[in-house]
Every structure is written in structure tokens, then in C-alpha cells.
Amino acid sequence: MEKFHHAWSGREGAESLSVADISERDDTEDLSTEDPAGGEPRSDTDVYVVEPLLPQRLRRPSDLLRFIATLVVLGAVILLALVAKQTLNGLEADVKEGADLVPLLSRIAAFLGGAAVLIVPAAFAVERVFHRDGLRVAxxxxxxxxxMAGSFLLGQWLVSGTLDDLRVLLTGDRMIEPLNTLLTSVVAYATAVRISRRPTWRMLMWTTIALYIxxxxxxxxxxxPSAVVTVLVGMAIGYATLYGVGSPNTRPPGSAVVAALRKLSFSPITARRIEDDHQGSRRYAxxxxxxxxxxxxxxxxxxxxAGLPYRxxxxxxxxxxxRRRAIRSLRAELEREALMAYAAQAAGASTPRLLGTSEIGTEAALLAYEHLDTRPLDDVPDDEIDDDLLAQIWEQVGLLQIQRLAHRRLTGEGIHLDRAGRIVLTDPRxxxxxxxxxLxxxxxxxxxxxxALRVGPERSxxxxxxxxxxxxxxxxxxxLQRIALTRETRAALAKNKKVLPGLREQIVALKPQGKVEEVRLERFRPRTLITIILSAIAAYIVLSQLSQVDVYTVVTTANWAWSGVALVASFVSFVAAAFMLRxxxxxxxxxxxxxxxxxxxSFVKLVAPAAVGGVAINTRYLQKRGIRPASAVASVGASQLIMLVFHIALLLLFAYITGSNTATSFTPSRGLVLALLSVALLAVVVLGLPPLRRLINKRLRGLFSNVLPRLLDVLQSPRKMVEASIGTLMITIAFVVCLYACVQAFGGEISFTAVAVVYLTANAIGSAAPTPGGLGAVEAALILGLTLAGLPRELATSAVLLHRLLTFWLPVLPGWASFTYLQRHEAL
Known part of the structure; x- marks a missing residue:
């Protein structure tokens, strides 16, 4: 049951009206029912329902959801049709051949479809007007x-626009409309008048539409494709119209609720609308x-x-x-709440008794509970929640758990306190x-x-x-994960982040030997979904780049000597990385x-961003070697910090050399200078905003908190210091040599220092990109940089693709073998 606010707590319905307001209502709202005691008709006009006037029209969430779903299906159909163009062309040819074999049948279908597609909507309109439902026809x-207007304008845009593939798909490259204007308007009409709710008319309407098509x-x-897209566009316009203008309000008023209660043998004398529950359901006292x-x-x-997208x-x-369905019928919702209420009563839990249920026509249903004077636990001050009250709460929950009943909403809204100080559980839905x-x-x-948010982890x-x-x-x-909790509790935890760690510490102190298997509730994390989407975009970028060049020509025309140098440099980078870590x-x-x-x-980079995969696997490796987690993280953090310092120093060095010696071959354009200034301005703005600055500071502090002590340990050993410096320098030099060799393999004329500047800049962009291995971002940045350095775009693209083949794709297979070998020997 939902939270109840009652007269003793001093709360009135926020939307209550005076009796004078009620008396001004139209008499047609009054219903009459049979008196359960006598059989004589009894009027409900003696019961004034204090409630606001119900709006005449409503924007139904279901119409908006259907509109969005139709747009999604429309997009999927267009993508599928673009992929399967050859199949559709063959199907059209087959149907055309079959129609030519039976020309009489085709003419009959044309006559029936053309006439009926106008007659059936007109007949439905007449039928609705006859039943005084002309507003629906309007x-x-x-x-x-x-x-009609939308399909015409959309068709004109497709004909005169630049989307040639889509235009050809919808018109077959013939002089026909991309979207059939008449069919669009008919489908929009049929959708807006909700003809789907009338089985006979629905069958007639869609039969005529099929004959017309x-x-x-x-x-x-x-x-x-044009027929399917036309139908979907018409449906989308119909649902958009329904949501835009609204639908007639079919919710039964309070007088109908009183009439339904009389049929349940109750004798109402007063009725008052109170605050809606958290799911938006109406409530009456x-x-x-x-x-x-x-x-x-x-x-x-x-x-x-309501709330379907969130569910x-x-x-x-x-x-x-x-076991709950995301989309529930009215009958299923009624039976579900009633069953849970009866089960809680049978379990002996303190809950308001369910006294009756009833449908109110076809558009609503009610559940009548006994009235208990209670207030929600949210309204109880923290200092009034003593140990006895906490024990009562857990005893009530224990009664439910013995009977295998899950409440699913144990918050201050679902836990109430009556006037005698007893706990009452509500909200069984x-x-x-x-x-x-x-559960x-x-x-x-x-x-x-x-x-714990109310009284602290220890008392909880x-x-x-x-x-x-x-x-x-x-x-x-x-x-004890934020994702497992209710929305309100998650919001409260955002302001008090010490609660969950405090609860874990208290439970571990209570039962230190307890070993419980780890539970993963999330099938995936939002960042994983974002990574997948960005990876798909990156793959599209890479494929579009590949479509501009002939991969076979790239491989066969490359100078094998320089390609061998690039391959050796790629392998040297892995050895250098090992020296750096050591x-x-x-x-x-x-x-x-x-x-x-x-x-x-290199194998892990396929599923993780470039700056994350290496850090994670190196940290795991050090922990498996017996190094404490804090020291392992500090070592990897120290290597990343020093590599960042080397990266910036080398970038400045090579940029200075390039600017002084080869200014004629590598002169930055105004666009590049403007981009650099924009990045610098963005960095100043980000660091100037206190919330963003605190966020960056927190992330860096978490990564480099123990880095300085670790660096001091390294400085005490000259051999380690030399090994770390050589390894860090070798990594960058090896990758620059690899890219330079790839450029030379295709006869590019560019200085080594210019290639170094391009690589160091593109690598920074790739490390920041959230895609696996910087996929897409690195390629685009390298091609742009080499093009600005003076190379033809085709040559730059070929060189970059060869470089990424040697440094990103080729190591994947040996990387997988290494990953499997290390896992088998428990080194990872």
C-alpha cells in the first residue's frame, strides 16, 4: 500500500476544493447505484467528493512511448533496407513478374485498394459521428x-537533398514519390482515431491498406522500402498528434469511486482526494x-x-x-497488489488490511484498505528513532522474509509509525x-x-x-552497492559516501570469518555501453578510411625494407615497456x-581505452608477483607520471627542432593554431571551475597518492633509475621510428622531427579517447597531422594504416597467446 497522510498529521490534500466548487459541477457527474441494503436506487449526490476538477484531456505517456518506438523501428528499417538493397531489388523483380502473369488480379486489387482506402476511413468517421464521437474524428x-503535409515536405527534401542512397532506396530511381502522400495521411488518420481498438474496423483498414500497397x-x-517507411511515418505522425492534442480523459471521477465502494457494501458519507502516491496513482480518504x-x-x-523507460x-x-513485467495490464497490477497485501497479512506483518477490490468501468480499478493513523518514517526526527523502534522494523521485515516475501521498497515512504508507536509496513505494490x-x-x-543514513552504520x-x-x-x-538500492536512497548516498564503507566495516567486525560469494548485479555498466557506442563510431571511421585506399595495394606497394624496420621498432616498443616497468x-x-x-x-586494448588497459594489466601483474596493492598502483602510477613528463619534454624538443630547421616543410596552419589555442582555453576553463578542478584533483590524487615515496625508492638505485629512463625514452622513440619507417615505405618526404611531433600529439589524443586503444581517434589525428606536415592525404592514410597494423592489430594474436599463457601460470 502507498503512503497515507491523515487528518491528525495536519496534512490536507494539496489539490482539495471547497464544497462551493463542487456544487458548481455539472450534474451529469452524479452516478446512481442500488442501495445494498434495500434495492431502491440510491443517489450519490449526498456524498461530496472533495477533489480538483479532472482535466478534460490528457497527454498519455503510452502515446509518447509508441511514437518513440515507431521512430526507432523506422530507423532500423531504413538501415536494414540500405544494407539489403540487392535482396529488395530481387524481391521487387519477382513480385513484378508475378503481377504481369495475372494482370486482371492486379487491376482488381488496384480498383479495390484505391476505392476502399478512402471509403473505409469515411465510413468509420460517419459511424463515430453517429455515436456522438465527432471529436475523435476531428x-x-x-x-x-x-x-499529408509532412510526407510532401519530407519527399521534396529527399528529392532535392544530398541523401542519394536513401532517395534511390525509396524511389527505385524512378519518377515517383519517395513517400506516398495519400497512404501517409490515411495511416495517420487510422492511428489518431485509435482504430486498432476496434477489431472489425482494424481488419478492414489494414486489408485496404495492403491492397492499396x-x-x-x-x-x-x-x-x-517506401511502403514500409510510409506506413511508419504515418503511424509516427498519428501518435505525435495524439500526444500533442491530448486524448479525452477517461479516468472515472471521485463519484464513480464512491459508487464502486457502495457496490462493495461500504456506506461512504465523505470522500476527499489526498496526495498521489509515488507512482502517480490517485488516493482518496x-x-x-x-x-x-x-x-x-x-x-x-x-x-x-508511467515510468516504463526507467523500469x-x-x-x-x-x-x-x-518476475515483474515491465509493461503490466490494469488487471495484473490490481491482482499483484492485492495478492501481496493478503500474503503480508497472512505472514502476520503489521500492514493495513485490504478490505476490498473492484474495477471502475474499464479504465480504472480500486483497492480499499482500512484506515490507520500513521506517519511515514521520513517525518520522524532522527533522535526519536530509538533501538526499540529499530528492532520493531527488523521484526516486521523478518516476518515477511520467513514467508519468502520481498517488500522491494523499504524506505521512509514504505515504513510508517502509528500513534501507539508501532511499526506499519505499507506500499505492497x-x-x-x-x-x-x-531479492x-x-x-x-x-x-x-x-x-544507516538515519542513525549511523553502527546502530543500523x-x-x-x-x-x-x-x-x-x-x-x-x-x-551493499549503490546500484542495488532505491532511487531515493542512492540520492541520499551521494551526499554521504561513507555510509556503505561503514556498513561493510561493521559487518566484517561482527562476522570476520564470514566468506560470501561476490554478487554482480549489473549486467553491464553505462560506461561499457558508451565504450561500445564510441567503438562502433570509431570502427565506422576506420572502415571509411579503409574504403579510401586499396589495402592490397598498400601491402604490396610498400617498401619491404622500411616495413621491416617498422616491424622491428614495433617489437622494440614492448621490450622498452618492460624495461620501464622494471x-x-x-x-x-x-x-x-x-x-x-x-x-x-596489446590484447586487452581491444576492450579497454588505451590509457586504461595497460595500467590495469600491469597493476595486476605486480600484485601477482607478491607486491602489495598500494605499492603496485604506486609503481604503475610513477611510470605513467614519468612517461607523461618525457612525452611533454620530447614534444617540446621536437617541436623546437622542427620549427627552427624545417619550417618550410612543416608550417602549422591557422586552423591548427586556432585548435591549439582552443584546447588551451578549454584547459584553463576546466581548471578554473572549482567542481571540475576538485574532480580532476581527486582522480589524480587517487592515482599518484603513493607515487612520490615510490620514486624515492627508485632514486636510491642508480641502476633502476637508468633502466626506467632508458625504457621510457625507448618506447616513444620506437613508435616514432615505426611511423617514420611507414612513411618512408611509401616514399613520403618528411623529416623525422616532424613525424615525431605528429606522433606525440596524436598519441595524446588517443590516450584521452574512451575507445579501445584510441581506435578512430589515433588514426584521424595521425592522418590529419601528416597531411598538415605536407604529405598527400592518400600517402598519409596508407602510412597510418600500416603503422596501426603493425602496432595495434598485428600484436593482438601474440598478445592473446601471452595473456592466456600468463593466466594459465597464474601470473595475471
Missing amino acids: EGLIAAIVG LAFFSGRQITI IGLEDGTSLDVTVLDRDRQV LWRRIRLNSET SGEIAAGDL LRLDVAQLLTYL VRAAAAVMGPDALAAAMPL GFVPEHLPLWRTVLVQLAS
């Missing part, structure tokens, strides 16, 4: 007009003749899809063993019966966290352990195993 006409297709007046009261929750059909996102992202272990442990984790854990036992807390400890680790590291680790990092 909405359909608006959608038809918008559809068949007739035009056999007459080569429309293509298959009902007074009865015997002096008791009811709390009524009304489930409106048009609210069933779908959570369902896709999390693995929580939930989010719960589940016959819950699995994971029950999630309830414990949620309640632990909420109470102590109270829970006294009732639930240490084992239950140890089982819930792996689920130099920053005072402990002994075997050289060739360390080289294998660097090769393995």
Missing part, C-alpha cells in the same frame, strides 16, 4: 492533414457511516506505462531475479511473493542502508544483527615474462 483529420507496387508506383474510514488507491489504466532500463541493466534469496538479501541491504548493523542474525547480514554485504619496481621482475605482460596488454 483528431484523425488533424493527423491526416499533418501527415499491392496495387501501387505491381504498377511500379511504390517500392517495398473515505469516511463511512459507522465512523470508520478507508484509504482507497485508484489504479488508472493510462498510468500503467526497462533497470530490467536490462540489472540481474535481480525479478512493489513487492513479490515466493521471492528468491537474492530477500536486497531487502536487507536496502533497509540497512536507509537506517547492531539492530539488524539482534533480530536477523549475523549470517543474514554477511549474506547481504555483497549487495625500472619503477624495486623488486626483481623477470625480463621476458614482463615483455609477455606488455604483449598481453
Whole structure:
């Protein structure tokens, strides 16, 4: 059940109206029902329902979702059609050949389809006007007009625009409309008048549309992609019109709620609308003749899809063993809440009793609960939450867990306190019966966290352990993750980040020997999704670059001597990386195993950004060598810091040499200078904003917190210092030599220092890119840099592709073998 605010707490319905306002309503809102005691009709006009006037029209979330879904399907259809052009052309040829074999049938289809596509919508309009539903017809006409104008303008844009592939796809390169104007308007009309809710009319409408498409297709007046796109565009316009102008409000008013309660043998004498629950469902406080009261929750059909995108996102992202459907019917929602309420009562939990349920026509349903004078725990001051109250809360949750009932919303909104100081659990709609272990442990984790935010981790854990036992807390400890908690609790944790670590410490102190398997709730993280999307974009960029050159020609025309030099330089970079890592680790590291680790990092780069994969695998390697995690992170951080210093120093050095000796061959353009100034300005702005500066400072402090002591350890050993410096310098020089050799392999004329400047700049961009191995960003930056340095774009593209083949793609297979070998020998 939902949170209830009652008269004793001093809260009135925020949207209440006076009795005078109610008396001004139209008498048509009054309903009459049979008196359950006598059988004589009894009027409900003696019960004034204090509520705001319901709006005449509503923008239904379901219409907006259908509009978005139609656009998504439209995009998918266009992409699929562009990929399968040859298949569609063959299908069109087959259908055209079949139509030529039966010309009479084609003419009949053309006649029936052309006539019926106008007659059926007109007949439906007449039928609706006859039933005094002309407003719906008006909405359909608006959608038809918008559809006709929209399809015409879109068609003109496609004909005169630059999207030749899409134009040819929709027109077949013939002088026909890309989108059939009449068909678009008819589909928009049928969608806006909700003809899909009338099975007979729906069958007639779509049959005529199919005949119309068949007739035009056999007459080569429309293509298959054009027909599908036209239908989808019409549907999208219809749903957009419905959402834009709104739909008639079919929610039953408060008088209908009173009438439904009378049919349940209740005798209402007062009715007042109170604050809606957290899901947007209406709630009423009902007074009865015997002096008791009811709390009524009304489930409106048009609210069933509210919050659907969030529910779908959570369902896709999390693995929580939930059995709830993301899209629930009104009947299913009613039965679900009622079943959970009855199950909680049977378990002996303190919950308001469910006294009755009923549908209110076809558009709503109600649940009537006994009225309890309670206030939510959120309204109880922290200093009033004593140990006895905490024990009561956990006892109520324990009763639910014994019966395998998961509450799923144990927050201050779902936990109430009555006037006698007893705990009452409300809001059963989010719960589940016959819950699995994971859901029950999630309830414990949620309640632990909420109470810790109110009374502190130590008291929260102590109270829970006294009732639930240490084992239950140890089982819930792996689920103390922000993603597992409710939205309100996650928002509160953002302001108090010490709560979850404090809870873990208290549970570990309570049961130090407890070993619980790690639980991963997230199927994927948002950053993973972003990486996949960016990787797809990067792959598109790389493929577009490959389409500009002939890879076979690149490989066969390259100078093999210079290509061999580039290959050797690529291998030397891995040896140099091993020397660099060994130099920053005072402990002994075997050289060739360390080289294998660097090769393995080239395989990891396929699934991680360039600046992340190497750091992670090197840190893991050092930990497997017995080095403490803090020291391992410090060693890798020290190597990254010194490499950054070397990188900047070499960039400045080569830029100075290039500017002084080869100014004629490498003169930066105004665009490049403007880009550099823009980057510098962006850096100043970012560092000038306190929130961003604090964020960067926090990230750098986390990476380099123990770097200085580690550097001091390295400086005490001259051999380690030399090894680290040589390795760091060799890495950069090896990659520059590799790129220079690739340029020379195709006969490019450019200085070594200019290539060094281009590589060092592009490498910095690639390290910042969130794509695996800087894919896409590195290639684009290298090609741009070499082009600005004076190389022809085709030559620059060939050289960069050869360089990336040798340094990124070719090491993947030996990197995978090294990764597998090291894992088998427990070195990673």
C-alpha cells in the first residue's frame, strides 16, 4: 500500500476544493447505484467528493512511448533496407513478374485498394459521428492533414537533398514519390482515431491498406522500402498528434469511486482526494457511516506505462531475479497488489488490511484498505528513532522474509509509525511473493542502508544483527552497492559516501570469518555501453578510411625494407615497456615474462581505452608477483607520471627542432593554431571551475597518492633509475621510428622531427579517447597531422594504416597467446 497522510498529521490534500466548487459541477457527474441494503436506487449526490476538477484531456505517456518506438523501428528499417538493397531489388523483380502473369488480379486489387482506402476511413468517421464521437474524428483529420503535409515536405527534401542512397532506396530511381502522400495521411488518420481498438474496423483498414500497397507496387508506383517507411511515418505522425492534442480523459471521477465502494457494501458519507502516491496513482480518504474510514488507491489504466523507460532500463541493466513485467495490464497490477497485501497479512506483518477490490468501468480499478493513523518514517526526527523502534522494523521485515516475501521498497515512504508507536509496513505494490534469496538479501541491504543514513552504520548493523542474525547480514554485504538500492536512497548516498564503507566495516567486525560469494548485479555498466557506442563510431571511421585506399595495394606497394624496420621498432616498443616497468619496481621482475605482460596488454586494448588497459594489466601483474596493492598502483602510477613528463619534454624538443630547421616543410596552419589555442582555453576553463578542478584533483590524487615515496625508492638505485629512463625514452622513440619507417615505405618526404611531433600529439589524443586503444581517434589525428606536415592525404592514410597494423592489430594474436599463457601460470 502507498503512503497515507491523515487528518491528525495536519496534512490536507494539496489539490482539495471547497464544497462551493463542487456544487458548481455539472450534474451529469452524479452516478446512481442500488442501495445494498434495500434495492431502491440510491443517489450519490449526498456524498461530496472533495477533489480538483479532472482535466478534460490528457497527454498519455503510452502515446509518447509508441511514437518513440515507431521512430526507432523506422530507423532500423531504413538501415536494414540500405544494407539489403540487392535482396529488395530481387524481391521487387519477382513480385513484378508475378503481377504481369495475372494482370486482371492486379487491376482488381488496384480498383479495390484505391476505392476502399478512402471509403473505409469515411465510413468509420460517419459511424463515430453517429455515436456522438465527432471529436475523435476531428483528431484523425488533424493527423491526416499533418501527415499529408509532412510526407510532401519530407519527399521534396529527399528529392532535392544530398541523401542519394536513401532517395534511390525509396524511389527505385524512378519518377515517383519517395513517400506516398495519400497512404501517409490515411495511416495517420487510422492511428489518431485509435482504430486498432476496434477489431472489425482494424481488419478492414489494414486489408485496404495492403491492397492499396499491392496495387501501387505491381504498377511500379511504390517500392517495398517506401511502403514500409510510409506506413511508419504515418503511424509516427498519428501518435505525435495524439500526444500533442491530448486524448479525452477517461479516468472515472471521485463519484464513480464512491459508487464502486457502495457496490462493495461500504456506506461512504465523505470522500476527499489526498496526495498521489509515488507512482502517480490517485488516493482518496473515505469516511463511512459507522465512523470508520478507508484509504482507497485508484489504479488508472493510462498510468500503467508511467515510468516504463526507467523500469526497462533497470530490467536490462540489472540481474535481480525479478518476475515483474515491465509493461503490466490494469488487471495484473490490481491482482499483484492485492495478492501481496493478503500474503503480508497472512505472514502476520503489521500492514493495513485490504478490505476490498473492484474495477471502475474499464479504465480504472480500486483497492480499499482500512484506515490507520500513521506517519511515514521520513517525518520522524532522527533522535526519536530509538533501538526499540529499530528492532520493531527488523521484526516486521523478518516476518515477511520467513514467508519468502520481498517488500522491494523499504524506505521512509514504505515504513510508517502509528500513534501507539508501532511499526506499519505499507506500499505492497512493489513487492513479490515466493521471492528468491537474492531479492530477500536486497531487502536487507536496502533497509540497512536507509537506517544507516538515519542513525549511523553502527546502530543500523547492531539492530539488524539482534533480530536477523549475523549470517543474514554477511549474506547481504555483497549487495551493499549503490546500484542495488532505491532511487531515493542512492540520492541520499551521494551526499554521504561513507555510509556503505561503514556498513561493510561493521559487518566484517561482527562476522570476520564470514566468506560470501561476490554478487554482480549489473549486467553491464553505462560506461561499457558508451565504450561500445564510441567503438562502433570509431570502427565506422576506420572502415571509411579503409574504403579510401586499396589495402592490397598498400601491402604490396610498400617498401619491404622500411616495413621491416617498422616491424622491428614495433617489437622494440614492448621490450622498452618492460624495461620501464622494471625500472619503477624495486623488486626483481623477470625480463621476458614482463615483455609477455606488455604483449598481453596489446590484447586487452581491444576492450579497454588505451590509457586504461595497460595500467590495469600491469597493476595486476605486480600484485601477482607478491607486491602489495598500494605499492603496485604506486609503481604503475610513477611510470605513467614519468612517461607523461618525457612525452611533454620530447614534444617540446621536437617541436623546437622542427620549427627552427624545417619550417618550410612543416608550417602549422591557422586552423591548427586556432585548435591549439582552443584546447588551451578549454584547459584553463576546466581548471578554473572549482567542481571540475576538485574532480580532476581527486582522480589524480587517487592515482599518484603513493607515487612520490615510490620514486624515492627508485632514486636510491642508480641502476633502476637508468633502466626506467632508458625504457621510457625507448618506447616513444620506437613508435616514432615505426611511423617514420611507414612513411618512408611509401616514399613520403618528411623529416623525422616532424613525424615525431605528429606522433606525440596524436598519441595524446588517443590516450584521452574512451575507445579501445584510441581506435578512430589515433588514426584521424595521425592522418590529419601528416597531411598538415605536407604529405598527400592518400600517402598519409596508407602510412597510418600500416603503422596501426603493425602496432595495434598485428600484436593482438601474440598478445592473446601471452595473456592466456600468463593466466594459465597464474601470473595475471
